[in-house]
Amino acid sequence: MKKLIYILSVCAIVALIVVVLILNKKSTAEKTRMVMEASTEVAVKMIAVTDTAYSMGFTSNGVLQALRDLQFMSDVSGRVIGVYADEGSRVGKGKVLVQLDNEMLRADVVSSEAAYNGLKKDYERFKNANVQGGVSDQQLDNIRTQMIAAESRLITSKKHLADASIKSPITGSIYRRYVEVGSYVNLGAKLFDIIDDSQLKAMCFATEKQRLNLTVGQSVTVKSETFPDKIFQGEITFISDKADRSLNFPIEVTLTGDKQDLKSGMFVTVLFNIGAMKNGILIPRNAIVGSVQAANVFVVKNGTAKKQKVVAGDMVGEQIEILQGLQPADSVIVAGLINVTDGVKVKNIQ
Structure with a gap:
């Protein structure tokens, strides 16, 4: 009897252990599944798309150029006696910039x-003599031809x-000189660079879309990194009718008013259409x-x-x-795109 009780007790204990192990296995499997699901979600940053009002103004960079930048060439030849x-x-x-030896020219x-x-x-004399009949018309014509040639x-x-x-052909500043006293200049030789x-x-x-909103005479704002606290004014003086190879249209802007210490060759940023507003959808560029x-x-x-x-x-x-393809309230991924593919599970992080 005691032996039977002992055997039953052992069996009960073993059965209890088996039940506990089975329950633990199910719990572990459930936790593993949850961890696996969580690990397959890619961490990204999302924003909600909204329809907002924004300025149609845009900026374009350029380099300042002088009104005229002349490579002054010599149209005569001779020995330089003065600069x-x-x-x-x-x-x-x-203004006389260079004097060539002119002794032979003065003699000529x-x-x-x-x-x-x-x-x-x-x-x-021939004319008076012709009136009196002393000189023929042919003789008069010959002397007249000689006089015109002389x-x-x-x-x-x-x-x-x-x-x-x-002499200088324009008013300006000389920023490079190529001629020296005693040198001989030939026809077409470079003498000065004048600005x-x-x-x-x-x-x-x-761009072609931006060009549609621009007109000649339109006022613009010009800024320079050299003078970050100053704002300069300008106006559009030329708009090209032909785009370049990058499908952009050249726009010429001339500074108006006081240009202060701005110089030719300085880098500037031009701001166009600052006051115009438009409603639409904007997203960060890195979301593209x-x-x-082909966005x-x-x-x-x-x-x-x-x-x-x-x-x-x-x-x-x-x-x-964004002109087409998104609606307000759409959630767009703006960060973490490196691991994102079509159809992957994602989770938003702040």
Whole structure:
């Protein structure tokens, strides 16, 4: 009897242990399943899309250019006997910059002038004699032809003499000199680089959509990193009718008012259409998957990421305009995209 009780007790204990092990196994399996499900969810950051009002203004970078930047070439040849301007000199239009040796040219002018004056007197005598019948019409025409040719040579000689005093064609500043006293300059030789910075302009670029809102004469704001606390004013003076290879249209902006210490070659940022407003959807640029021309985003529905094709518009600061493909209240992934694929489970982190 005692032996039977002992056997039953052992069996009960074993059965209890088996039940406990089975329950523990189920609990462990459930926990493992939950951990596995949690581990398959990709951590991302999402935002809710909203329809907001934003400025249609945009910025474009450019480099300031002078009104005129001239490479001044010589249109005569000769020995340099004087240079009257140096790098940094401010010169006016017509100021003599270089003097070439003109001794032979002056002698040629004197000779040409004497020949012309002599023929002119002969022509007057022949003319009077022709009236009295002492000189034929043919003789008069011959002397007149000689006089005209002599006058032409005199004019040419005077022009060559004047050209020996090389003058500045514009008002501006010399920023590079290539000629020295004693050197010989040939026709077409570079003499100076002259810049007229009385006006400054910047060549910027706009997309085809941005160009639609621009007109010649429109006021713009110009900023420079060199003078971060100053704002300069300008206006659009040229809008190209043809896009470049990157499908952007060149826009010329000329500074108006006081340009202060701005110089040609400085980097500037031009702000267009600052006051115009528009309603639409904006998302961060880093939410775009692929290029702007073939843009996609990941929209989250019921915890699952779905790849959605969108039509992107213009950049607005660090954000990009979405023209088609998103609706207000859509949840869009903006961070953590490196591990996201179409159909993957995701969870939002703040």
